Amino acid sequence: MTLQRVKLLFNGRWDENSQYHDFRDCDAYIPSNSSFQQFVEYIQGKLFPSGELTISRLIMYWIGSSNSNLISIVEDKYILWLMLMLPDSPEIDLCVVVDHVSSVAQNSQNTLYLNNESTNIDQSFKHPAGNNEIVDSQDFDVFQSGIPIRVGLPFSSKSVLKKAIYFLALKNSFELTTTRSNKTSFEIHCKDMSCGWYLRASVYRGGGVWIVQKFIDNHKCCIDIVKDGHRQATSWIVAECTKGTSESSYIGLPPFSTALIENNPGTYTTQEFDDEGRFKYYFIALAASIDAWKFCFPIMSVDGACLKNNFMGTLFSACTLEGNSQIVPLAFVVVNYENDASWSWFFRNLKAIFGDSNDHVIMSDGHKSIAKGVSSVYDFAEHELCAFICIKTLLRTISHVQL
Ligand SMILES: [Zn+2]
Structure with a gap:
């Protein structure tokens, strides 16, 4: 499980410009695939281990920014978004402000602050x-x-x-x-x-x-x-983190990408979510594939295959042949639906990594979205049907012809 460092600000005050001042802060290391409920529970355990106070509000906040960037954290998708936004560097500006009320003053609109000093926090966090x-x-x-x-x-x-x-x-x-x-x-x-x-x-x-x-x-x-x-x-x-449910696997994609790139420098991954933070596309091209492409025939074969997990979706792949006629996998994409938009997204990423040239040929079956995607994304590469499809079409056509 990958832990993400999240800077917690607390025990401070908001001014009239929605800036947070005079706060105390501490770092919490929270599994990056946490749900909203788990996220709150980790912070609760970190700041109030004996349960004396209850967190009532969490706000994402960029230090020194205007109030337009205040975002209330209220459900799972905000946690996913937060984990994506958090840079892996100590100079982090994005923080989580913990507003809380005591368990005996649930109706209070104002923030009550901790009586104890934050220096006690870690000591009370016993294994x-x-x-x-x-x-x-x-x-x-x-x-x-x-x-x-x-x-x-x-x-x-x-x-x-x-x-x-x-x-x-x-x-x-x-x-x-x-x-x-x-x-x-x-x-x-x-x-x-x-x-x-x-x-x-x-x-x-x-x-x-x-x-x-x-x-x-x-x-x-x-x-x-x-x-x-x-x-x-x-x-x-x-390997341990990638075991588990489909839900946790999808949420774990960002940390998975980070670890993959760390271990395979030059690897390219990217992903896209819809407006509500739900998974749309995930692209991966390993460094070895990117390097190998330079020494292969400039002919890419692309295709899609239906996935059979709970969320269905489609796996797109691109591969080529090396000089010894062995298959070289180039890139893989998981998409929510196979359509014009998803194929175009795939080709945009393929082009960004593997380039575009006059002698570049993209070969596929007769799926219309592939033809559309290639013509909308590539300036030079040609799209051709694979020989199997051509022969099948030819045989279908000539079976009606009287010789
Ligand atoms: Zn040693």
Whole structure:
């Protein structure tokens, strides 16, 4: 699960120009695929862990901007939008203002402010495993900075244990090597085997619970191992995050894209949502495909295939042949509907990545939206029907001809 840093402003006051002043602030790390309800619950848990106050209003706010940019966060689509807008940099200006009322003053129109200082906030945010409760996958949502692994800590499954270890590796940028992994024991070292970092865990009395038996959290390895460390951990976590429901997979596309690009520099992805923030299109062209195109025949074959998940939709693809006549996939798009607009969107992105020239040919079946899309987007490339379609049409035509 990818965590997004969200800057929370609170304990401040609004002036007559809808500017927020004299606030306190803190960072919260919130799963980027959170629903509105989960988003509020994370903030509630972060700011008011003992439930003394209830959040009544969340507002997106650009510091120093005019009031035209104040946006109330009221449902899931605003969270999705917020996660898309948040840049992955510490110089963030987009913030979430937490207005809240106490549980005994629900009818108050004005903001009541925290009595306690924000310095107490993090201290009151304790991990349940501190009481030797079993660490479960939900704990990653609660404990945003990672599970504090220690000897004796129980995990509900091997997968949860690995997730905690890989989050730690990701956070501290080092790479790992698994030296033993079976039904009863798990051992993992720093990639540099001469480094002392080591963890060993085993299953508890044949049950499903895994307990950390030995943990040396101390690196002596060289800087190169540490520097290159994100790749393996990110891949594992991306794979974990992409499991789940169709809904969570669609919401998880932005963080998925970020991780994909980080691990495959030069990869191109883009997406489009409708006016209500619902999924429309998602385009992906891997860096390897983009590089390979330069060495392939300038002939692209495009086609669409119906998807069979809950939301249906269509998968568009473009591929070509390399010099050894092997198929090279170039780009994929998932669209809500196959029509003129979606094919044109696909071709606009294809053209942006793979270019347009006189010797460029786009080959397809006889779908009218493809022909329309190519003619509206490309200036030089030609559209041709594939040989199979041509022969089929020819045979249909000549079957009526008396020779
Ligand atoms: Zn190390």
